[in-house]
Amino acid sequence: MTDTLRPLAAEALGTALLVATVVGSGIMADRLTDDVALALLGNTLPTGAMLVVLIMLLGPISGAHLNPVVSLVAALGGRLPWARLAPYVLAQLAGGVAGTILANLMFDLAPIALSTTPRSGVGQWLSEIVASFGLLLVILLGQRRPTDIPWAVGLYITAAYWFTASTSFANPAVTLARALSDTFAGIRPSDVLPFVAAQLVGGLLAYGLVRWLWVRVEAGSDSH
Structure with missing residues (x-):
C-alpha cells in the first residue's frame, strides 16, 4: 500500500507546488509592475526553475509527470501501468x-475565485497544441539522456511561455487549477476544455512522431 501511495503523494505534492508557483508568481508580478512583459517574465522564470527542481527531486519517486498528458503518453509507451493512469491523473488534479488555493491564500485572496480572463480562439488552441507537442517531444526524446530531462523541460517551458500566444499552459491539471484564480495566470472556466483538448492532441502527435523516429533510428542502426 505504501509503495502505491508514495508515487501518488509525490504527484499531488509536485503538481501543487508547480501550480502554486505559476499562480503565486503571477500575482506577485502583477502587483509589482504595470509592465505586462515584465510581469510575464516574473511569471516565467519561477515556473521554469520550479519545474527543474520538482523533476529532479520527484522523478525517482513517481517519474514527476505532474501532467495528465505526460501520464497518458507514459501509459501508451508502457512506462506507466494503465491501472495507475487514473490515480495519477486524480492526484495531479487534486x-x-x-x-x-494555497497561492490565493498566501496573497490574501479568496481560496477559490473563478477566473474571468478569456483565452479562446484558433491561435490560442494552436498554441496549446504546439506547446504540448514540444513538451512531450522534449520528454520522450530526452529518455536517452534522463539526467538532462529536468533542465530540458524547465528551459523548454521558459521558452514556450514567450513563443506561444497562450503562454504555454501545456498541462490539463494546471489549466483546470488556473481557472480557480481570478488573477494574472487565470483562465476563464469555459475556455478550459478546448485547451485540454488541444493539449491532448499535441501530446499524442508528439508520441506518434517519436515512435516513428525511434523505429527509423533503430532500423537504420540495424542495417549497418
Missing part, C-alpha cells in the same frame, strides 16, 4: 487545485 494537487493542482490545492496549489491554486
Whole structure:
C-alpha cells in the first residue's frame, strides 16, 4: 500500500507546488509592475526553475509527470501501468487545485475565485497544441539522456511561455487549477476544455512522431 501511495503523494505534492508557483508568481508580478512583459517574465522564470527542481527531486519517486498528458503518453509507451493512469491523473488534479488555493491564500485572496480572463480562439488552441507537442517531444526524446530531462523541460517551458500566444499552459491539471484564480495566470472556466483538448492532441502527435523516429533510428542502426 505504501509503495502505491508514495508515487501518488509525490504527484499531488509536485503538481501543487508547480501550480502554486505559476499562480503565486503571477500575482506577485502583477502587483509589482504595470509592465505586462515584465510581469510575464516574473511569471516565467519561477515556473521554469520550479519545474527543474520538482523533476529532479520527484522523478525517482513517481517519474514527476505532474501532467495528465505526460501520464497518458507514459501509459501508451508502457512506462506507466494503465491501472495507475487514473490515480495519477486524480492526484495531479487534486494537487493542482490545492496549489491554486494555497497561492490565493498566501496573497490574501479568496481560496477559490473563478477566473474571468478569456483565452479562446484558433491561435490560442494552436498554441496549446504546439506547446504540448514540444513538451512531450522534449520528454520522450530526452529518455536517452534522463539526467538532462529536468533542465530540458524547465528551459523548454521558459521558452514556450514567450513563443506561444497562450503562454504555454501545456498541462490539463494546471489549466483546470488556473481557472480557480481570478488573477494574472487565470483562465476563464469555459475556455478550459478546448485547451485540454488541444493539449491532448499535441501530446499524442508528439508520441506518434517519436515512435516513428525511434523505429527509423533503430532500423537504420540495424542495417549497418
